[in-house]
Amino acid sequence: MSLPRLFLFCALLVNIGLGFLVYFKTKFRKNENLAFSILAWAAAGWIFSGFMTYFHEGDPIIVFWAKMSFSTAGTIAFAFLYFALLFPGDRRNLNSTQLLLLALPCLFFIVVSFGTDQIVSSLGSGNKMFHYGPLYLLFSLYLIAYFISGFVSLIMTYQRSIGIERLQIKYVLLGMFFTAMLGVTTNLFLPMSGVSQFNWLGPTFTVIMVGTTTYCIIKHRLMDINIVLRKGTTYFLLMMVLFLPAALLLVYAQNLYFHQINYYFSIIVLLIVFLLTVFYDKVRAGAEKAVEQLLFKNRYDYRETLGAFSKAMVSILDLQSLSKKIIETITNTMGVEKASLFLLDEEKGGYYLLESKKVDVELSPSGLAKGDPLPRYLQKMNELVVREELLKGAHIQELNTVVQSMTQLEADVSIPLISKGDLIGMINLSHKFDKEIYSREDIELLSMLANQAAIAIENAKLYEDLKRSKSYIRRADRLASLGTLTAGLAHEIRNPLVAIKTLTQLLPDRLDDEEFRNHFLQIASGEVDRISSLVNELLEFARPSEPKLETEDINSIIDGMLLLVSTETKKKFIQIVKEYTHDVPPVTVDREQIKQVFLNVLLNALEATPENGMITVKTRSFSKPGGEHYVQVEFTDTGCGIPSEYLEDIFTPFFTTKMKGSGLGLSISSQ
Structure with missing residues (x-):
């Protein structure tokens, strides 16, 4: 032939x-x-x-x-x-x-x-x-x-x-x-x-x-x-498609140029090509990276950007900032037009939209239910899904409902966020700006990113839970402090009320006595102002509030806390000495938190100071060698002091030497 x-x-x-x-x-x-x-x-x-x-x-x-x-x-x-x-x-x-x-x-x-x-x-x-x-x-x-x-x-x-x-x-x-x-x-x-x-x-x-x-x-x-092809069948077909034409061309070239066919030479050449094909996979990764660095720098940088971001995510602890970073990075580096991030809300039993870009989706107030086809399918498959791949099986009812759900969310790709085997969220991506398909490399990188994102999101949620727990502990400690002062505060409020009541009973009989009326008004007004100040301090101290840094006069804050403990000091005949520096500059603090610090220290001083003792409060400003300006508040008392073996533990949570103490006062104050 x-x-x-x-x-x-x-x-x-x-x-x-x-x-x-x-x-x-x-x-x-x-x-x-x-x-x-x-x-x-x-x-x-x-x-x-x-x-x-x-x-x-x-x-x-x-x-x-x-x-x-x-x-x-x-x-x-x-x-x-x-x-x-x-x-x-x-x-x-x-x-x-x-x-x-x-x-x-x-x-x-x-x-x-x-x-x-x-x-x-x-x-x-x-x-x-x-x-x-x-x-x-x-x-x-x-x-x-x-x-x-x-x-x-x-x-x-x-x-x-x-x-x-x-x-x-x-x-x-x-x-x-x-x-x-x-x-x-x-x-x-x-x-x-x-x-x-x-x-x-x-x-x-x-x-x-x-x-x-x-x-x-x-x-x-x-x-x-x-x-469905087994590996052997695939290799056989590729050999037929690639090696057979190559062999024929090799034989034809020998006949054309040398006018003879050397079959041994042909076999050796084809064997070399076969070996190169076999070992191609082993050298592909290194060669691909070198070529990309040399000829396709932008593509290489894109991979490096995603890799570096996946490592940096774990250091972002704010959930909102983290979700925004995830969406921005994916859309910018991969050229995705639309994206959305859903997270699980256990209380509502569904997934709520946390962050999105150019996605216009109408959802119920509870978001996506846990039983929605897409979350259920992602939980089942435990891997990234591509809508176009699912369309191939759209005649299957389960896949058809998943496709419809992805279409509603404008998602071409849905990436599950898995933590401890549970679906805690999902990232949905639309098609790219250049309308190209998501390549195998893209899918691998997105899967790696999803794993890192799931860890980072869990860390951020734990951090938020920790912040809420600290807030609850601070509030509990604040209320405990108020409980300590309750009896004295009741007495402090009752005494002015007794005086006002006595005067009001005498007033009808001495209504024509101008001197008495003036004296009554002066006393009643003063006692009411005192009660009002005391109640305001109590309300401000007990009211939960978000941390808010403002410029405050530190001396006036201390005066308010001294007013709250004044009843206790009177019971033990403790003298309060105020040595304020009146030109102390205003400081930027959270008013409610610094009040709790001062009250905790004062209550500890009151408990440690015997009767007829003295508590001294000093304020002064100074500058460090670097030029930074500080305000120092110093509390001293004539009590027994703290044993030296306990000094290293006084700020440890739940450490206390008191019979009824919680061990949280100084710990919260230190924080």
Whole structure:
């Protein structure tokens, strides 16, 4: 068998096989599958015609096979345009009339080619294999017009498509383009100039279309063809697609340039190629990184940015800031138009929208319920899901509801946030600005980011719980302090009320006594002001409030706390000595928290100071060597002091030497 026949025979087999594969290996047979199968079988017919032409070389019957070649070539043009209009997913619905009009030129040239000599008239001589008829040029224009129309349709669809459809169209477009360009050149343009010896190459170029289509079927489920291939089968098919043409080209090149074929040399070369293929995966990662650094710096920086961010996230403890950082980083580095972040709210039993970008979603006040199809599916799968992948199984009810939920959230990709086996949230991403599909690298990086984000979110939630716990402890300690003062405060309020009541009882009898009235008003007003000040201090101290830093006069705050403990000091006849520096500058503090600090220290001093003792409070301002200005508040008492062995533990939470103490006063004051 000559080399051209061998090439044509191999191309014939792969085209027939691809046609049957596309037609029979889909669950839901579509018109696009039928159109592509017709295209592959027409290509097989064209190849068979070429094979028979070379098989009967020198025999007049080859004119018949030449006419057959033109008939099948015309069918290829029709099938390609029909497929291009439908692909992907039967996006156009052509009725019978439209389909007939599309096929009329093809049918016309089939009849003309077989029944007349208007396209191929007779055998040629020399480099010119055939003499062509007057309709040859019109047939050529038909082929070119249909091929151009098909490519224009595919390009327009490519520009409008996103995700996996865009990737499928790209593979089909490239395979068809190179096959058509090379085939038209060798079998149309060169014969016009009288060169026909390369006609056998045109049909063999269909292997390019077969290769790209087969790869896209296996890798990206082209035309909804699901093939479950074991690794061995995959390698065998790749060997047939790649190594067989390579072997044939190698043999042909030896015969062309050296006029002999060395099979040992051919085996060694193919073995080297095979070894390079096997070890490619082992060196790919390092080589890819080096090439990206050298030639594709932007892509490499993009990966580095996501990697660095995944490490930095764990240091962000504020939940709102963290969620904003996650959304901003993903949308900016990956070029995503829309994104949303949902977190689990255990109390409401659903997922609420915490952060989003350009997402307009109408949700119930409780957000997404835990039983919603999307959270339930993410919890079940425990991995990132792509909406276009789920669309392949949209006939399954469970997947269809998940797809609908993702569509409502404008999500092309949903990334679960898993912590301790539970779904604590999800990140939803729309398509990219460039409408490209999420690559394997993108999915791996997003999965890594999701793991880091889940840890960071859990840390942030624990931090918020800790802050709330501290707030509750501070409030409890504040109320405990008030409880300590309750008896004395009641006495402090009751005494002025007794005086006011006595005066009001005497007032009717001495109403005409102006001196008594004036004296009564002065005493009553003073006692009321005193009660009002005491109650205001109590209310301000007991009222829970968010930390708020403001400029305050430290001396006036201390006076307020001394007022609260004044009853206790009177009971024990303790003298309060105030040594204030009156030009102390205002300080920026949280008024309520510093009140609690002063009250805790004063209560400890009162408990430690015996009767007839003294508590001294001093304030002064000073500057450190670096020039920083400070205000110092000093409390001293005449009590027993703190034993030296306890000094290191006085600020430890729950450490106390008192019978009824909580051990939290100084700990909270220190914080």
